[in-house]
Amino acid sequence: MTRSESGAGSGTKETGDRDTVPEDAVTEPPEEWAEPTVPEEPEAAAEAPEPEAFAEVAEPAETFAEPETIEVSETTAPAATVVGDAAKTVELVQPPVDEADTEPAKRTSRKADRKNETDDDAAPGIVAAGFAGTRDEPHRQARAAREQPLLLHSMSIFRSVFEAIARAREIETVVEVGVESGRTSAVYADLGATVHCVEPDPTDELRAVLAEDPRLNLVEGRSPDVLGELPVADLYVLDGDHNYAVVRAELAWIMKSAPDAVVAVHDVLWPNGRRDAYRQPSPLAAEDVHPSTAGGPTVWHDEITPVGFVGEGERTVAVHAGGERNGVLTAVEDALTEGGGDWRFEIVPAVFGLGVLARSGSPGAAEIFAALRPYTSSDLLAAMENNRIALYTRVLQLQHEAEARTEDATRMAETIAAQQQEIDRLSGGPGRPAVAAAAPAAAPRREEPAAQQEEKPRSAEVSDYVSTVAVHHDTWGTFLEPDASIAGLENPHEALGIPILSGHHADLKAFAGYNTVFDRIADRVAGVNMAYEDQCSANHYFDVFTRIERDHRQASRIVEVGVFMGGSSTVFAGCVEPMGFELDLVDVNPVYLQFAYERIRRTFPGATPRVRMFYGDLPTYVKKVLVPETATRAIVHHDGAHDFNQVVKDISSLYYVRDRVHSLAIQDTHLRGLIEHFNFVDAAVYAMFGVDVKYEPVGARYEEGSSVTNPNQWNGNYFLAGMSEGMYIPFDGVEWKYPHPSMDLDTFLPVKR
Secondary structure (H helix, E strand, C coil): CCCCCCCCCCCCCCCCCCCCCCCCCCCCCCCCCCCCCCCCCCCCCHHHCCCCCCCCCCCCCCCCCCCCCCCCCCCCHHHHHCCCCHHHCCCCCCCCCCCCCCHHHHHHHHHHHHHHHHCCCCCCCCCCCHHHCCCCCHHHHHHHCCCCCCCCCCCCHHHHHHHHHHCCCCEEEEEEEECCCCCCCHHHCCCCCCEEEEEEEHHHHHHHHHHHCEEEEEEECCCCCCHCCCCCEEEEEEEECCCCCHHHHHHHHHHCCCCCEEEEECCCCCEEEECCCEEEECCCCCHHCCCCCCEEEEECCCEEEECCCCCCCCCCEEEECCCCCCCCCHHHHHHHHHHHHCCCEEEEEECCCCEEEEEECCCHHHHHHHHHCCCCCHHHHHHHHHEEEEHHHHHHHHHHHHHHHHHHHHHHHHHHHHHHHHHHHHHCCCCCCCCCCCCCCCCCCCCCCCCCCCCCCCCHHHHHHHHHCCCCCCCHHHHECCCCCCCCCEEEEHHHCCCCCCCCCCCCHCCCCCCCCHHHHHHHHHCCCCCCCCCCCCCHHHHHHHHHHHHHHHHCCEEECCCCCCHHHHHHHHHHHHHCCCEEEECEEEEEEEEHHHHHHCCCHHHHHHHHHHHEEEEHHHHHHHHCCCCCCEEEEEECCCEHHHHHHHHHHHHCCCHEEEEEECCCCEEEEEHHEECCHHHHHHHCCCCCCCCCEEEEECCCCCCHHHHCCCCCCCCCCCCEEEEEECCCCCCCCCCCCCCCCCCCCCCCC
């Protein structure tokens, strides 16, 4: 399933308490194998006694030493009573003897043709040397490899499996649910069968492909509704809607109405074995659909991501994996448990997993499972499948990042060209008169020496401090220059008079492997030897980062309101270069601005030319900066004052530049504390946008009884248990309940006292 094809089977996910990437996300093959002994010649499959359902598979008289078991992602959990042991146990099985003498003539010729294609140039005693190429044609295998899609996903890859089934029993009628491009349907017709191809919304191209082959019959309709209208089949191939409700209903009908049929079920392993996927628009009833998203899974962590197996608008996936009534394999297990009868189910652990289901007493069942045992018990296939999905999901991630970099580079080139035109205009070009020198830009030039710093307030209640101290400074409402005097200090917080209380450092490396850009940020932050404390959890930093990365093409600037000691600011600075952002730091305390800027300078020095420090509150920044800069599109991160009144003022100011604000990420929405602090950020949000405001929860969710759900020793602050740390609110579509249109921006500016 490629990103552009249906079935690639990835939205908004509450990303509170995350686990780190599991160490066994990709199963490694065993490091050492026991030295095998030479097995005796096994009896022919046709002469072997039929194994009992769910019984241990009989081994040849003398077996290889048993290797270490390799587990496949999303394998059957309660398999002992449902899934045959051969689907779970990894063992080396000697391939069956060549059955060319007993199989039908039409398949003998095809097998002989394939043998001739690969072994014409083979040296005596070397199997499939032709596949590897010859001395004169060494690139044969490479050429064959590059003709394959980057990700094998088609059912046609299982041709040899279906041929093995057809050798064991006669296949006259096939019902194929989910037809792909129609090319795979011919594989089933080549078994000598008439094929009924079930597809609810066939394209014109699919109609044309099926019409070319008289053995293929298009059936327009949804499974399982149409199954009863078709002839009972010898083989059912289920590869349609990969979710519990549909697969469960299909199996219920087949097991009741066609109990002697063989059933092949695709996508029983990752990603849909334990996670539903839904075609869009979904015909399922609401009770059959889990909360779903347009994002997709990846093997590199357990969450949904925009760069995983996404459905490209054709399908969504369940937000959460596992649990009841979720996923294709879960549907198979429940069907076997509830269906009764002596059924057997085994998995070929390749290309998202192909499950084969048959009743033990049905024609050819014993021979089918015996023939498939080299596939179903193959640890080699299992290890290669895990490696395949790991590599491909990494490719998807790199592809996404490459596309983002390309777009950013294009935007940067356009910006440079526009700036060059402006330089030419100001300096006077051919046929153009020189213009008067322009006024200094609002943004400071980093190479200029720092201006003399004004007095640095150390602590005060925000409301009193702003009205009685900050607004009286000449530099209030302006961009500040960096303080060069702290650039070489080992502990700049001491020179600035900033106390470190808790010493909390957010563990950004807990999200290692989730995103290469965030990995770079975490490495850089960890590599800077500087005393500080962070104000947010690592979950909050990562969640807001993922929203910024997802939406960065729709914004040009990040505005950080309330910088504290630069925790969020440094993460955002790591987005400046790869995503093309500007970063404005806004705070009512110049001391914290200088510290945050110095932390950025030491961590991401290349970003500093695009970082500015604004001394003021958010309403003042809006009036002085965002109002005149009409081309700006900003993502605002608010972690400033948390008292209800100030938060209302801050968000109200954004109303007047709402066309220039893409979204608001607001922290500490569920923080509480002493009544004099009036920490009700969530109440302020609801006052502005209504209680039904649409938002994405971000940050950690703390369990009842954890330390942060109890008042701290400094200001009595604590978090509400079970509630997300913050909110991410896209401004597209929000309904403003306040301020009234008759009010103006000046209403919310601080007043000198």
